[in-house]
Every structure is written in C-alpha cells, then in structure tokens.
Amino acid sequence: MVTRxxxxxxxxxxxxxxxxxxxxxxxxxxxxxxxxxxxxIEALDYRPNVSARSLRKGRSDFIALAIPEMASPxxxxxxxxxxxxxxxxxxxxxxxxxxxxxxxxxxxxxGMRGQLIDGIIFSxxxxxxxxIGQTETxxxxxxxxxxxxxxxxxxxxxxxxxxAYDATTHLVSLGRRRIAAIGVGGGAGxxxxxxxxxxxxxxxxxxxxxxxxxxxxxxxHREDGAASMRELLALPEPPDAVFCFNDLxxxxxxxxxxxxxxxxxxxxxxxxxxxxxxxxxHSPSLTTISPDKEWLADNAVGLLLxxxxxxxxxxxxxxxxxxxLQVRESTAG
Numbered sequence: 001m002v003t004r005x006x007x008x009x010x011x012x013x014x015x016x017x018x019x020x021x022x023x024x025x026x027x028x029x030x031x032x033x034x035x036x037x038x039x040x041i042e043a044l045d046y047r048p049n050v051s052a053r054s055l056r057k058g059r060s061d062f063i064a065l066a067i068p069e070m071a072s073p074x075x076x077x078x079x080x081x082x083x084x085x086x087x088x089x090x091x092x093x094x095x096x097x098x099x100x101x102x103x104x105x106x107x108x109x110x111g112m113r114g115q116l117i118d119g120i121i122f123s124x125x126x127x128x129x130x131x132i133g134q135t136e137t138x139x140x141x142x143x144x145x146x147x148x149x150x151x152x153x154x155x156x157x158x159x160x161x162x163x164a165y166d167a168t169t170h171l172v173s174l175g176r177r178r179i180a181a182i183g184v185g186g187g188a189g190x191x192x193x194x195x196x197x198x199x200x201x202x203x204x205x206x207x208x209x210x211x212x213x214x215x216x217x218x219x220x221h222r223e224d225g226a227a228s229m230r231e232l233l234a235l236p237e238p239p240d241a242v243f244c245f246n247d248l249x250x251x252x253x254x255x256x257x258x259x260x261x262x263x264x265x266x267x268x269x270x271x272x273x274x275x276x277x278x279x280x281x282h283s284p285s286l287t288t289i290s291p292d293k294e295w296l297a298d299n300a301v302g303l304l305l306x307x308x309x310x311x312x313x314x315x316x317x318x319x320x321x322x323x324x325l326q327v328r329e330s331t332a333g
Contacts, residue, residue, distance in 0.1 A: 123145050182243070
C-alpha cells in the first residue's frame with residue numbers, strides 16, 4: 001500500500017499543507033511541528049513523489065558529476081567530497097563515468113539525462129577546450145581541470161603550471177640534477193600543462209630539459225608509472241629524481257625502484273600529484289602536490305547551484321584551487 005501525504009498528515013495531526021512545508025524545508029515551521037511530521041514520515045516510511053515535486057519546483061535537486069573513471073582514487077575521493085558538499089545543500093549527486101571517450105563527453109555537453117538533472121560538474125580529458133567553448137550547453141556546467149572553455153563556462157582548477165613548478169623546484173632544492181618527468185603529453189591536457197611547470201622550474205635552476213627524461217607512457221595508472229620507471233632506469237645515465245604527474249604513476253614508479261634494489265630517496269627521489277590516501281600510507285610515504293579537495297568540491301557545487309538558480313554573475317568565473325606541497329619520505333627520507 002502506497003503511503004500518501006494525507007496519511008502522514010493524519011498521523012501527525014496536522015494539515016497536508018504543513019506536511020508539504022516540512023518536506024520542502026519551509027523555514028517558518030515550529031520545531032515541535034517539524035518533529036511530529038518527521039516522526040510520522042519515518043513511521044509510515046513515506047517517500048515523496050520526486051517527479052511531481054520536480055514539476056512544482058521547476059528543478060529536480062539532482063546534479064551530475066561526470067568523471068573519467070570511478071576506479072581512480074583521486075576521482076573517488078573528489079566524488080565523495082562533491083557528494084558531501086551537495087548533501088549539505090539538499091542536493092543529490094548522480095555520477096557518470098565517461099572513460100575519457102569522446103562520444104561520452106559529447107553526451108555530457110549535450111545535457112545528459114534531460115529532465116533528470118539540473119546541472120553538471122564535468123571533468124573532461126578528451127574534448128578540446130575549443131570544442132567545449134563552442135557548445136551551447138543544455139544544462140548549466142561547471143568544468144574541473146586543465147581544459148578551459150575560453151571563458152564560456154565556470155571552471156574550478158588547480159594552477160597546474162605553478163604546482164608542477166613547485167614540485168620540481170623541491171627536487172632541485174635537494175641537489176637533484178637529472179630530474180625526470182612521467183606523464184607528459186601534448187594538447188591542452190594534464191600532461192602538457194604540468195610539463196610547462198616542470199620545464200619552467202628546470203630553466204629557473206639553470207638545468208636543460210632532456211627529452212630522454214620526459215616520458216608519456218600510455219596512461220595514468222600504476223602500471224604506466226612502473227613501465228616508465230623501468231625505461232628511465234635503462235638509460236645510460238638514469239635520473240636521480242622523478243616528478244610523476246599523478247600519484248598512481250608515482251606509486252608504480254616506486255614499485256619499480258624497489259624491485260631494482262634502489263633506495264628512495266637516497267638513489268632516486270619521487271614526487272607525485274593529487275595526495276591520494278594510498279600515497280600517505282605507502283612505504284615510503286609519497287611527497288605530493290595536495291589540492292584542497294574539500295574547497296574544490298564546495299566551490300564547484302556552489303558555482304553550479306548559482307547558475308541553476310539564475311543567481312550567478314553574468315561573467316563566467318575561473319576559480320583556482322589552493323594546494324600545498326606535502327613533503328614525505330619519498331623525498332625527505
């Protein structure tokens with residue numbers, strides 16, 4: 001038997017309108033009345049009709065988070081932070097995995113699930129900034145990461161050039177001179193942007209970048225870091241430090257170094273990027289760039305809800321995420 005709004009009202013001894021006001025979080029309800037209604041809702045296991053409520057409010061109170069892969073620890077931690085930030089505002093987050101496929105990312109830009117969601121937080125890795133900027137989005141979108149849509153959409157991102165500069169400069173400060181980079185790439189993505197900061201730091205230290213020390217690999221996973229580190233160790237003059245463009249690459253590199261019988265950081269110092277939990281509990285613990293994920297999540301959700309409500313500034317906003325360099329055993333010993 002389906003519990004109706006009138007059933008809740010009868011049990012709580014209030015009007016149907018009062019029950020509706022409680023469900024919709026109307027502010028001018030006494031604490032006693034709210035408690036009675038909430039107790040009746042729980043006792044009767046009442047579930048509001050989401051579709052009907054969405055039609056009345058003009059929105060669903062669902063937003064989407066579109067990320068490349070849910071198995072990635074970084075995106076898992078970020079997704080959890082965004083869910084917490086949304087929950088504080090009474091919003092539910094639906095997660096969509098694009099796997100970095102162009103067709104899946106196009107679907108995100110086209111608005112995804114129609115009436116089911118109010119807006120999207122989107123981390124693209126395949127679609128070019130120009131393509132994103134040309135899209136007339138069906139839903140409000142906030143971008144995450146390095147790909148900027150030329151001011152057409154709000155964006156929340158770490159300054160990856162400066163962060164990579166800081167990570168590389170840290171290695172230079174330890175007296176390292178053959179500093180490799182794992183995860184470099186072309187285009188407008190993570191690998192290209194972080195390589196700029198890496199090269200900038202080498203130049204500032206009077207060091208020339210060596211193409212043999214810059215490896216792209218095939219992806220950003222542990223096995224890619226392990227394979228790239230094996231390639232670096234096979235060089236006639238291996239590196240004495242390596243900056244990995246994410247923590248998974250760094251963890252793979254650490255595995256290869258251990259298998260080779262090399263000491264970290266005595267023989268090779270290692271820095272990562274993202275500050276995932278695995279790196280904090282690895283032995284040696286991983287020095288890394290640590291973005292403030294809670295800040296990122298809170299501001300991304302806030303920007304999106306501003307756009308959904310029509311309260312956002314007309315000028316698109318580009319927010320820079322605070323970060324710190326967390327120095328741990330992989331460089332400090």
